Amino acid sequence: MAKHNITMTINGQSVSAEVDSRLLLVHFIRENLDMTGTHIGCDTSNCGACTILLDGKSIKSCTYLAVRADGANITTIEGIAEDGTNHPLQQAFHDQHGLHCGFCTPGMIMRSIDLLKNNPDPTEEEIRWGISGNLCRCTGYNNIVKAVQQAAQEMKKEKETTV
Amino acid sequence: MFSCKTSPEVGGMGHSIKRKEDARFLHGKGNYVDDVKLPGMLHMVMVRSPYAYAKIKSINKDKALAIDGVLAVITGEDLAQYNLHWMPTLLSDSQMVLPTDTIMHQSQEVCAVIATDRYIAVDGAEAVEVEYEPMQAIVDPFKALDEDAPLLRPDKEGQENNHIYHWERGDKAKTEEAIAKADVVVKERIHLPRIHVASIETCGVVASYDKVTEKMLIYLTSQAPHAIRTIVALVAGHVGLSEEKIRIIAPDIGGGFGGKVPVYPGYVIAIAATFLIGKPVKWIEDRSENLVNGFARDYHMDCELAATKDGKIQAFKVSTLADHGYTDSSANPSKYPTGMFSICTGSYDYEHAFAELDAVYTNKAPGGVAYRCSFRVTEAVHAIERMVDKLAAEIGKDPAQLRLENFIKKEQFPYSSPLGWSYDSGDYHATLKKAMDMLGYDDYKKEQAEKRAQGKLMGIGISTFTEVVGAGPSKDFDILGIAMFDSAEIRVHPTGKALARFGTKSQGQGHETTYAQILAEELGIPYSDIEIEEGDTDTAPYGLGTYASRSTPTAGAAAAIAARKLVDKGKKIAAYLLEVSEEDIEWEVGKYSVKGAPEKSKTIQEVVFASYTNIPPGMEPGFEATHYYDPPNLTFPNGAYICVVEVDEETGAIDVKRFVAIDDCGNIINPMIVEGQVHGGLTQGIAPAMYEGIQYDDEGNVLNGTFMDYLVPTAVESPKWETGHTITPSPHHPLGAKGVAESPTVGAPPAIANAIIDALYPLGIKHLDIPITPSKVWDAIQEAKQKA
Numbered sequence: 001m002a003k004h005n006i007t008m009t010i011n012g013q014s015v016s017a018e019v020d021s022r023l024l025l026v027h028f029i030r031e032n033l034d035m036t037g038t039h040i041g042c043d044t045s046n047c048g049a050c051t052i053l054l055d056g057k058s059i060k061s062c063t064y065l066a067v068r069a070d071g072a073n074i075t076t077i078e079g080i081a082e083d084g085t086n087h088p089l090q091q092a093f094h095d096q097h098g099l100h101c102g103f104c105t106p107g108m109i110m111r112s113i114d115l116l117k118n119n120p121d122p123t124e125e126e127i128r129w130g131i132s133g134n135l136c137r138c139t140g141y142n143n144i145v146k147a148v149q150q151a152a153q154e155m156k157k158e159k160e161t162t163v
Numbered sequence: 164m165f166s167c168k169t170s171p172e173v174g175g176m177g178h179s180i181k182r183k184e185d186a187r188f189l190h191g192k193g194n195y196v197d198d199v200k201l202p203g204m205l206h207m208v209m210v211r212s213p214y215a216y217a218k219i220k221s222i223n224k225d226k227a228l229a230i231d232g233v234l235a236v237i238t239g240e241d242l243a244q245y246n247l248h249w250m251p252t253l254l255s256d257s258q259m260v261l262p263t264d265t266i267m268h269q270s271q272e273v274c275a276v277i278a279t280d281r282y283i284a285v286d287g288a289e290a291v292e293v294e295y296e297p298m299q300a301i302v303d304p305f306k307a308l309d310e311d312a313p314l315l316r317p318d319k320e321g322q323e324n325n326h327i328y329h330w331e332r333g334d335k336a337k338t339e340e341a342i343a344k345a346d347v348v349v350k351e352r353i354h355l356p357r358i359h360v361a362s363i364e365t366c367g368v369v370a371s372y373d374k375v376t377e378k379m380l381i382y383l384t385s386q387a388p389h390a391i392r393t394i395v396a397l398v399a400g401h402v403g404l405s406e407e408k409i410r411i412i413a414p415d416i417g418g419g420f421g422g423k424v425p426v427y428p429g430y431v432i433a434i435a436a437t438f439l440i441g442k443p444v445k446w447i448e449d450r451s452e453n454l455v456n457g458f459a460r461d462y463h464m465d466c467e468l469a470a471t472k473d474g475k476i477q478a479f480k481v482s483t484l485a486d487h488g489y490t491d492s493s494a495n496p497s498k499y500p501t502g503m504f505s506i507c508t509g510s511y512d513y514e515h516a517f518a519e520l521d522a523v524y525t526n527k528a529p530g531g532v533a534y535r536c537s538f539r540v541t542e543a544v545h546a547i548e549r550m551v552d553k554l555a556a557e558i559g560k561d562p563a564q565l566r567l568e569n570f571i572k573k574e575q576f577p578y579s580s581p582l583g584w585s586y587d588s589g590d591y592h593a594t595l596k597k598a599m600d601m602l603g604y605d606d607y608k609k610e611q612a613e614k615r616a617q618g619k620l621m622g623i624g625i626s627t628f629t630e631v632v633g634a635g636p637s638k639d640f641d642i643l644g645i646a647m648f649d650s651a652e653i654r655v656h657p658t659g660k661a662l663a664r665f666g667t668k669s670q671g672q673g674h675e676t677t678y679a680q681i682l683a684e685e686l687g688i689p690y691s692d693i694e695i696e697e698g699d700t701d702t703a704p705y706g707l708g709t710y711a712s713r714s715t716p717t718a719g720a721a722a723a724i725a726a727r728k729l730v731d732k733g734k735k736i737a738a739y740l741l742e743v744s745e746e747d748i749e750w751e752v753g754k755y756s757v758k759g760a761p762e763k764s765k766t767i768q769e770v771v772f773a774s775y776t777n778i779p780p781g782m783e784p785g786f787e788a789t790h791y792y793d794p795p796n797l798t799f800p801n802g803a804y805i806c807v808v809e810v811d812e813e814t815g816a817i818d819v820k821r822f823v824a825i826d827d828c829g830n831i832i833n834p835m836i837v838e839g840q841v842h843g844g845l846t847q848g849i850a851p852a853m854y855e856g857i858q859y860d861d862e863g864n865v866l867n868g869t870f871m872d873y874l875v876p877t878a879v880e881s882p883k884w885e886t887g888h889t890i891t892p893s894p895h896h897p898l899g900a901k902g903v904a905e906s907p908t909v910g911a912p913p914a915i916a917n918a919i920i921d922a923l924y925p926l927g928i929k930h931l932d933i934p935i936t937p938s939k940v941w942d943a944i945q946e947a948k949q950k951a
């Protein structure tokens with residue numbers, strides 16, 4: 001198996017490693033870097049449990065080779081808030097009871113960050129379509145939608161106060 | 164209505180406390196089985212059969228073992244040396260851990276490859292050469308009973324055909340007589356499809372055996388870690404695994420829904436592998452392995468409902484064929500092979516009922532898990548709720564009215580059902596009326612009449628179900644002989660903070676919050692000062708686990724009673740501290756005071772501190788209590804759900820316009836969590852009603868074994884749920900609570916099916932089996948048009 005040296009930034013830290021050509025990015029993150037907040041829920045790119053941000057865009061890291069991420073800037077659930085604080089989406093999922101077992105939650109949040117970046121004021125319909133690449137078996141989605149709505153409001157306010 | 168006894172800061176029952184467990188999940192710090200990494204850990208991957216029914220002619224390990232990093236290939240022959248190649252199921256049937264000669268369903272484990280790395284293990288699995296001799300699989304359960312059907316289980320002594328067991332309840336003769344004499348009889352064969360729980364976390368294990376200490380540590384995706392520990396000790400005792408040396412840790416569980424109750428072959432192989440190799444072994448199922456192994460439902464029910472011509476229900480009969488796959492591994496209490504199916508008489512008051520069931524073997528995966536349902540209640544509720552609607556349609560009566568006229572009345576509780584249950588409480592009329600008001604039922608009826616006049620297809624569907632949960636009284640309910648009680652152990656520390664441990668295991672239900680609230684309610688110690696632990700068999704008290712909506716009915720009750728023991732002990736301490744006799748002490752949550760002199764008082768925290776520092780003479784120090792709760796009866800949550808749909812006649816597309824769910828689960832501990840559980844269950848109810856169903860071809864190949872084609876609803880398919888409550892406390896539960904999480908999964912499918920069929924009724928379509936997909940609707944419409 002061919003080996004490749006790769007370097008990327010993960011949650012602000014630079015990491016370098018020698019990896020097999022076939023190593024999936026999700027395994028690189030989970031196994032090599034021991035960051036287990038990014039989950040695996042399927043083998044067909046349907047569930048979104050593995051969603052991360054790559055150069056600011058949400059991607060399913062189970063369908064992305066680690067070598068392809070060479071040079072990329074990656075954010076995982078572990079990197080969206082300073083220790084002891086919550087990202088507005090984390091706060092909103094908590095406030096709105098947008099999680100039960102928590103297995104889909106990191107992926108949902110990472111996807112929602114991208115969604116709100118591109119559409120800071122989404123309608124309910126847009127949120128539902130926007131997270132339709134992420135499966136949740138527990139919550140029935142009502143409260144996830146509400147959480148994204150709450151975070152959208154919060155993030156708008158934050159933006160207004162920083163401008 | 165329920166009113167809170169405690170302040171929001173204390174956070175007892177009735178407060179929507181935000182969940183204590185959320186933080187770790189929100190920050191990616193949950194600890195699921197796949198997150199466990201032990202030094203020197205090996206990885207296991209299965210070789211699985213492409214055939215549904217085949218002889219294994221040979222297994223050649225050589226090429227696999229030649230791969231660098233592949234350490235072992237374990238076959239059934241290898242396990243047979245230790246007599247570990249078969250295991251008992253929870254219903255005392257037998258299941259292969261690994262086969263020695265015959266494959267019984269597609270994707271069955273053939274052998275297991277152990278390697279230093281998951282990728283290498285997959286390479287190894289691909290390199291194993293297996294020679295099969297395929298045979299014609301039995302896929303159709305009705306054909307399994309044909310005279311000339313091959314005998315699928317010749318290994319079972321005395322087994323002469325593919326029939327597993329016959330079960331029946333009720334008075335057959337009287338029921339048949341009532342049906343024969345009735346003015347109106349409606350009949351239907353109803354199939355509840357084979358579905359999968361599809362929790363987003365699949366199943367997995369990390370097993371680690373220490374050859375020196377002889378301790379076996381097992382991290383397991385398990386809803387019932389204690390029961391599994393006992394089973395492992397019983398199954399593997401002969402190789403030297405003794406129960407005190409086995410520690411099972413069910414860490415965070417990514418959704419269970421019943422799918423994480425059974426023991427899967429992969430668990431046993433991993434345990435055997437670490438036992439032999441002496442290094443930790445991890446096995447994590449792929450999604451496509453998960454979906455084709457294990458199942459729920461798969462009941463074919465022939466129903467007959469009899470009534471007078473004005474709609475008074477008189478008798479119900481249901482004869483069921485159950486497809487169990489190649490072994491009966493239903494996760495049911497021992498004495499209840501069909502679970503609580505006899506709840507099928509529903510929420511209605513009538514005299515005669517008879518239910519029977521025949522179970523058969525086929526070449527399909529075993530399972531029969533109680534998928535978010537208290538053992539076959541979903542099947543039962545679907546049968547009666549579809550039939551009641553069919554009766555309403557047949558006699559031209561409004562289905563809500565028909566239900567109101569037949570409901571068991573509030574004053575009839577406790578109500579003895581024709582098949583032997585004692586329903587604890589309910590106010591079915593109030594619950595349905597509340598749902599009708601919330602929806603605006605009469606307005607929708609008018610709208611429907613107008614739409615029908617314009618030739619549009621609109622339907623309104625109702626389901627008014629009664630559940631039976633909380634197993635259970637130990638005289639009736641056991642799993643492999645172990646009585647289905649549950650437990651709580653409370654330790655209050657000197658500073659008044661507490662740790663409580665339970666025999667149950669949350670998989671997302673929010674036990675860390677709910678149980679803390681129960682203790683806050685009873686002790687007056689703020690919920691935020693109470694830590695809750697579950698899932699570690701070395702530390703938690705023995706319990707049967709979480710499924711069948713049993714946590715609140717059993718362990719929740721245990722918590723309340725253990726807390727009450729502490730309150731009693733505290734009273735003695737308070738009397739000592741306040742220098743009065745115990746009879747003069749009054750307890751109001753969180754505080755002991757002297758009767759008639761309320762200024763003389765001690766808080767619970769002061770009393771706790773004294774129990775460690777200033778102990779009354781002769782009293783046992785400390786502030787700890789344990790209780791094992793054996794419920795006197797089951798609880799009977801109920802609800803009224805109404806669904807409004809529109810169907811596009813051109814495409815068959817179904818649009819769920821409204822869905823109103825009123826639940827009555829007795830007293831509510833945390834309204835936010837209860838509502839969340841209902842939302843989730845409703846989406847798991849619409850799933851089999853409209854989308855999910857494991858499909859097989861004639862060869863026994865699974866046609867939709869991945870998330871690409873097994874359609875778990877997304878946020879787009881999932882409607883915006885509207886929920887509400889009526890509250891009829893359970894008279895026998897210490898908190899008046901009943902359990903809720905399964906009601907929506909049980910109640911939603913018939914409401915949706917009834918709505919769609921109601922929409923199609925003007926075309927002459929009188930029944931469709933779920934999942935009712937657009938293509939099924941379209942086909943039915945074309946057929947109806949051809950007939951017309």
Ligand code: FES
Nearest residue numbers: 041045047048062
């Ligand atoms: S793991 Fe399911 S989409 Fe990546």
Ligand code: FES
Nearest residue numbers: 100104136137138
């Ligand atoms: S919270 Fe369990 S899968 Fe979403």
